[in-house]
Amino acid sequence: MLRYLLHKLALIIPTVFGISLAAFAFVRLLPGDPILALAGERGVSPERYAELIERFGYNRPYVVQYLEYIGRVLTGDFGISLATKRPVLGEFQALFPATLELATIALIIAVLIGIPAGIFAAVKRGSWFDQATMGVALTGYSMPIFWWGLLLIIFFSGYLGWTPVSGRIGLQYFFRPTTGFMLIDSLISGKSGAFRSAASHLILPAIVLATIPLAVIARQTRSAMLEVLGEDYVRTARAKGLAPRRVIGLHAFRNALIPVVTTIGLQVGTLMAGAILTETIFSWPGIGKWMIDAIAKRDYVVVQSGLLIIALIVMAVNLIVDVLYAVINPRIRVQ
Amino acid sequence: MKKKLTFAAALLAASVLGGMANAKQLVYCSEASPAGFDPSPWSGGNDFDASSRTIYSRLVEFEHGKTTIKPGLAESWTVSDDGLEYTFKLRPGVKFQTTDYFTPTRDLNADDVIFSFERQWKKENPWFDYLAGTGWEYFAGMGFPDLLKEIVKVDDLTVKFVLNKPEVAFLPDLGMDFASIVSKEYADQLDKAGTRQQFTQKPIGTGPFQFVDYQVDAVIRYAAWDGYYGGRQKIDDLIFAITTDPAVRAQKLKAGECDIMSYPAPADIAGLQADPNLKVDEQEGLNIGYMAYNTTQAPFDKVEVRKALNMAVNKQAILDAVYQGAGQAAINPIPPTMWSYNKDIKDDPYDPDAAKKMLADAGVTDLSMKIWAMPVSRPYNPNAKRVAELIQADYAKIGVKAEIVSYEWTEYRERGKQKDRDGAFQLGWTGDNGDPDNFLFLLGCDAIGQSNYAIWCNQEFEALLQKGKATTDVAERTKIYEEAQVVFKREAPWLTIAHSKVFMPMNKKVSGFVMDPLGIHRFDGVDVTE
Numbered sequence: 001m002l003r004y005l006l007h008k009l010a011l012i013i014p015t016v017f018g019i020s021l022a023a024f025a026f027v028r029l030l031p032g033d034p035i036l037a038l039a040g041e042r043g044v045s046p047e048r049y050a051e052l053i054e055r056f057g058y059n060r061p062y063v064v065q066y067l068e069y070i071g072r073v074l075t076g077d078f079g080i081s082l083a084t085k086r087p088v089l090g091e092f093q094a095l096f097p098a099t100l101e102l103a104t105i106a107l108i109i110a111v112l113i114g115i116p117a118g119i120f121a122a123v124k125r126g127s128w129f130d131q132a133t134m135g136v137a138l139t140g141y142s143m144p145i146f147w148w149g150l151l152l153i154i155f156f157s158g159y160l161g162w163t164p165v166s167g168r169i170g171l172q173y174f175f176r177p178t179t180g181f182m183l184i185d186s187l188i189s190g191k192s193g194a195f196r197s198a199a200s201h202l203i204l205p206a207i208v209l210a211t212i213p214l215a216v217i218a219r220q221t222r223s224a225m226l227e228v229l230g231e232d233y234v235r236t237a238r239a240k241g242l243a244p245r246r247v248i249g250l251h252a253f254r255n256a257l258i259p260v261v262t263t264i265g266l267q268v269g270t271l272m273a274g275a276i277l278t279e280t281i282f283s284w285p286g287i288g289k290w291m292i293d294a295i296a297k298r299d300y301v302v303v304q305s306g307l308l309i310i311a312l313i314v315m316a317v318n319l320i321v322d323v324l325y326a327v328i329n330p331r332i333r334v335q
Numbered sequence: 336m337k338k339k340l341t342f343a344a345a346l347l348a349a350s351v352l353g354g355m356a357n358a359k360q361l362v363y364c365s366e367a368s369p370a371g372f373d374p375s376p377w378s379g380g381n382d383f384d385a386s387s388r389t390i391y392s393r394l395v396e397f398e399h400g401k402t403t404i405k406p407g408l409a410e411s412w413t414v415s416d417d418g419l420e421y422t423f424k425l426r427p428g429v430k431f432q433t434t435d436y437f438t439p440t441r442d443l444n445a446d447d448v449i450f451s452f453e454r455q456w457k458k459e460n461p462w463f464d465y466l467a468g469t470g471w472e473y474f475a476g477m478g479f480p481d482l483l484k485e486i487v488k489v490d491d492l493t494v495k496f497v498l499n500k501p502e503v504a505f506l507p508d509l510g511m512d513f514a515s516i517v518s519k520e521y522a523d524q525l526d527k528a529g530t531r532q533q534f535t536q537k538p539i540g541t542g543p544f545q546f547v548d549y550q551v552d553a554v555i556r557y558a559a560w561d562g563y564y565g566g567r568q569k570i571d572d573l574i575f576a577i578t579t580d581p582a583v584r585a586q587k588l589k590a591g592e593c594d595i596m597s598y599p600a601p602a603d604i605a606g607l608q609a610d611p612n613l614k615v616d617e618q619e620g621l622n623i624g625y626m627a628y629n630t631t632q633a634p635f636d637k638v639e640v641r642k643a644l645n646m647a648v649n650k651q652a653i654l655d656a657v658y659q660g661a662g663q664a665a666i667n668p669i670p671p672t673m674w675s676y677n678k679d680i681k682d683d684p685y686d687p688d689a690a691k692k693m694l695a696d697a698g699v700t701d702l703s704m705k706i707w708a709m710p711v712s713r714p715y716n717p718n719a720k721r722v723a724e725l726i727q728a729d730y731a732k733i734g735v736k737a738e739i740v741s742y743e744w745t746e747y748r749e750r751g752k753q754k755d756r757d758g759a760f761q762l763g764w765t766g767d768n769g770d771p772d773n774f775l776f777l778l779g780c781d782a783i784g785q786s787n788y789a790i791w792c793n794q795e796f797e798a799l800l801q802k803g804k805a806t807t808d809v810a811e812r813t814k815i816y817e818e819a820q821v822v823f824k825r826e827a828p829w830l831t832i833a834h835s836k837v838f839m840p841m842n843k844k845v846s847g848f849v850m851d852p853l854g855i856h857r858f859d860g861v862d863v864t865e
Binding site: 094286290 | 360362368370371378466467468469470472475532535536548550551552553554556574576577578579580582583586587589590592742743744745746748749785
């Protein structure tokens with residue numbers, strides 16, 4: 001197991017360097033200029049421009065800039081935002097719990113609904129339930145997030161008044177964050193109604209963010225189950241007279257779980273990407289909105305370091321999934 | 336120590352919360368997060384709303400809803416005959432805010448005023464570079480580094496600004512956000528503690544509201560400052576709920592999650608007006624959307640060609656399609672709400688046939704040109720690409736082929752400044768201080784390569800511009816600027832497109848909110864009826 005883990009870790013190191021290089025290059029390939037973007041419409045005098053470019057070192061060769069950047073990152077210094085002048089890591093730490101909370105709840109929704117829906121669709125293959133589930137899953141998968149979010153807000157918040165429009169908690173609740181996770185902080189705060197308010201603010205953004213992963217998980221579960229249900233050992237189990245629930249739950253589902261777990265792991269990337277739009281619509285103060293703002297402002301430091309931190313997290317999650325995978329199926333370790 | 340701080344924070348939170356039960360609260364759905372709370376380093380309207388207009392005050396202030404100035408932290412001033420010395424008498428007893436992170440030991444004095452400007456001006460000032468790479472763009476953009484000769488402390492409550500040259504707009508300039516007065520005592524305290532960064536994160540000013548808390552990208556909380564020299568505000572708590580999407584802001588306003596919102600999308604305005612709980616205030620914006628010809632390139636160096644192209648454009652169609660009723664056709668380079676606006680000038684009539692003939696008379700046939708379209712939406716031009724398409728279609732009617740080009744926003748402006756730029760360039764301007772010079776300078780000879788995208792240097796216009804700058808008498812300046820507008824219209828360096836309207840939807844329980852012609856959102860004097 002240790003060897004397996006080391007092997008996986010060894011693969012991560014070059015990937016991290018590759019991503020850092022890609023993030024560094026990506027922001028510089030974008031048209032636009034951080035100094036001019038910061039100066040706004042009023043512009044900046046050519047002398048001051050030259051002074052600032054020199055000051056930030058953007059006039060030096062890219063190789064020198066990259067090596068200096070990576071050198072600082074290796075010492076844990078991710079730099080200072082050009083726009084807000086705050087440390088990137090500090091901003092990330094302040095905003096990430098909001099994204100993590102949203103993504104976690106979205107993933108829980110996607111798994112809790114997606115897996116049972118996929119199983120039922122497979123077991124009742126060809127039935128109206130199967131067709132309806134897969135139809136809805138396809139629709140969900142193809143749904144433009146921005147439009148979908150706005151539609152839900154207009155209907156549930158505007159028309160029915162069931163859920164708040166945006167934000168993380170009602171503005172009447174004011175307490176300093178302890179963990180950054182609003183559900184936990186609202187409980188700790190001891191304010192009556194705070195948890196309920198935080199939970200109600202999570203519903204719509206979590207549903208919107210869960211939509212695509214839910215569709216993917218349901219479809220993947222269905223196809224994995226269909227494959228397994230056709231296997232000899234399932235037929236044998238059935239022939240032995242085992243209860244259908246036991247056959248599906250124990251023999252079939254457990255074996256179908258491997259590709260499903262992989263899919264769930266891969267959804268972490270999808271959730272991060274989806275968070276960008278979801279957070280923008282719901283004014284959710286997370287890292288998705290933060291990255292969008294940074295790209296718009298050509299904040300080189302935030303974009304390159306932010307992308308790197310996000311990539312590190314996604315890779316860490318995938319590593320955990322790989323380990324989990326090896327736990328579920330010991331054969332993988334040997335391979 | 337840490338325990339003590341936590342206790343203090345808890346105490347503050349408890350006091351804010353404790354007061355909340357009966358507190359009058361105003362929630363403003365704002366459009367973007369502020370970069371920081373120091374009023375001087377940044378240049379965005381949302382930065383100013385969150386810092387200078389809430390937390391700080393200035394030597395002079397714009398009257399609510401107007402562009403005229405009135406005494407602020409300076410209760411009076413005198414100007415020397417040569418216009419080079421401005422001596423301000425400071426209001427005695429002005430208190431800086433007392434918070435859980437700063438307790439002032441003295442009132443506002445001349446040291447604070449000098450510090451507020453010198454930190455933006457003198458590179459040797461230790462605060463010049465306290466935020467890495469701050470350009471102090473507004474201070475520089477308004478020409479202050481060249482304008483100021485020295486700032487002298489006459490006594491504790493008297494401060495003298497000595498200028499290198501007369502500047503008629505100097506007083507309105509001091510009413511601008513970048514000229515907000517900060518606390519030197521607070522800066523010294525942070526210097527000693529080695530926590531300069533806190534200056535922009537935990538602000539201290541003399542304005543109507545004091546800072547309470549900022550949750551990044553989410554909520555800013557302020558409380559009324561009891562010691563405000565202008566009197567305590569009627570609302571106790573002011574909250575900015577940062578909501579970037581205009582459609583979501585509109586939904587929040589309808590749902591009662593906020594009381595007032597900025598910048599509604601044109602498509603949402605009718606729905607907001609129809610809501611029985613809401614009212615929508617509107618005002619002519621102090622702005623202009625225009626298209627600048629490159630007057631140094633043939634055939635746009637000929638006045639007749641520029642005039643003909645202006646006459647080919649159906650402005651009403653643009654107003655209907657792009658501004659959706661929230662704008663009016665622009666005739667002059669300054670908006671009609673500004674003093675010295677010349678009402679006698681008539682716009683070039685929309686007349687494609689005459690335009691075609693004028694082009695032929697000027698010897699221009701088979702003209703192909705570029706129309707530049709901004710990639711972003713701005714209050715003075717919500718959709719430059721659509722405007723470009725409409726102009727392209729109008730030009731086609733007179734036989735002019737136009738190609739639409741656009742670039743990333745900063746690159747767009749940089750390319751537009753190039754002297755050999757090909758074609759007509761869309762842009763606009765929103766006023767800073769309500770002075771006509773703040774619009775007309777865009778077309779000055781000095782502004783070529785910077786804000787003069789027409790690359791137009793007309794000696795007659797330039798002479799009037801300089802004369803206006805050197806005259807203090809308003810009636811005389813009015814005449815000068817009226818004449819300058821006549822020259823502008825005759826020479827047609829721009830197609831003046833539109834002045835847009837600005838809308839401010841709010842709950843009917845909000846009273847006392849006055850729309851600001853400079854586009855600022857200020858909440859002093861606002862009340863909420865429960």
